[in-house]
Amino acid sequence: MIADSRPRMLLSALVALILTVLPLPRWLDVIRPAFLVLTVLYWSVNSPRTGGIAFGFFAGLVLDVFQGPVLGEHALVLALVTYIAVREHQRIRSKPVFQQALIVFAALVFYEFLLWALDGWTGHPITSPLRWVHTVTGALIWPLATAILAYGAGRRV
């Protein structure tokens, strides 16, 4: 099963990455959810053995290369979020999808808060409140994202 779903995981990560760096008008870009983070969360909750912390770490590293001011910043934060998600995956997975969305919202706020703190510590602060918008849209899109990803992973919803 592991050998089966790993290519699908990488493919979904690539699609999420493309959605993340796709050029959009500014207002759409502000509300754009963090697709790659949502994908990492999906895989660590639903198939923790396939991805796990290594997947979170390397997805974060990719985000650093594309968007980060310091290499390793997203990697650290996403590895931590993945670790928590993998630890609690059975508890999260058994919840209905709307409660999952609430948990995802909390995870995204935590993720963004750590990034905000690291941005400040490394001397690249962004204090604009717009950086928090994606946590809401990410939680709103979670039911749809998880349905699409489950379909892509060949699993019944």
Add this chain to the structure above:
Amino acid sequence: MAAFGTGAGRPLSGRGSSGFRFTLYAVLAVVVMYLDQRRHYLEHVRYVLQAAAYPVQLLVSSPPAAWRWLQDSFQTRAALQAENARLRGQQRDLEVRTMRYEALARENGELRGLREALPPVAERWLAAEVVTVQLNSLRQRLLLNRGAANAVFRGQAVLDEAGVVGQTTHVGPWSTEVILITDPEHAIPVRIERTGLRTIAVGTGETNALALPYLPANADVKEGDQLVTSGLGGVFPEGYPVARVTEVHRDAVQPLAQVRAVPLANVDTDKEVMLVWFRPDHPAAPAAATASSDGGVGEVKHGDAGMQPQAVVRAARPPAPPAAPAAPATSAPKPTP
């Protein structure tokens, strides 16, 4: 059922517990951050990673590029003729304007007491296309389709036809990341053209505004003043247009004036920009500031704007008075034989 929820210590793929593996990755990430942040040990790693990222960036930017190409190839004859006429007119204007350039350059050289006119400060130009890819919407960055293969280097000036756009920060083999002058982390040393007053223009994070936070309230600055590069700071040569002052607020209780300016370059709409190489020995070339720091870029980039004036003044002093008081000690062979 109790272990169902906690499931913490359970090994997930046979290689140690997930807590152990997380610690491993966290330490790795922190080490990477430290090496990248301090003294930039990871330039080579970044170079390789940027090369690996470029195919994805090209893929993402290909639909807009294809759309532009389609638009270009289906333009009507009338539109092309109109554009042609406009360009002809523009070229005539430029030719008339440069007609006296040679004479002026010679005259200037004579006034400066030089034997022949100086060559222009810009030695080489290279047009670079902007790759339409979203970097970070809250930071003002661009990606260009030129890199180390075209001899682009870190801390190189980027201009467009109207003024200064920014400078290069990360150079990959085929792509380069540019920090715009409007990025909140960017500060550019400028001079008010009308008065010669030198100050620093700091990015605000908006594409249409720069802030001049270090001007005293009694400084001679007013709306419409043109800001040009001052040649200090080690990146931009002297005299290139940067911005125009749009608003000046003087508050009686504030010791500093609040001044904002609009950049002259079209930083948010540019499809093509110019990378410029300057003659290092030209008088208008960027002053080789702060030999102690890593090429001067670090200071400008990390927004140490408060530190900039001091460093800049120290660097600018030596050339101005040609060793008048220190003549006996330093320049013994040249004066008074």
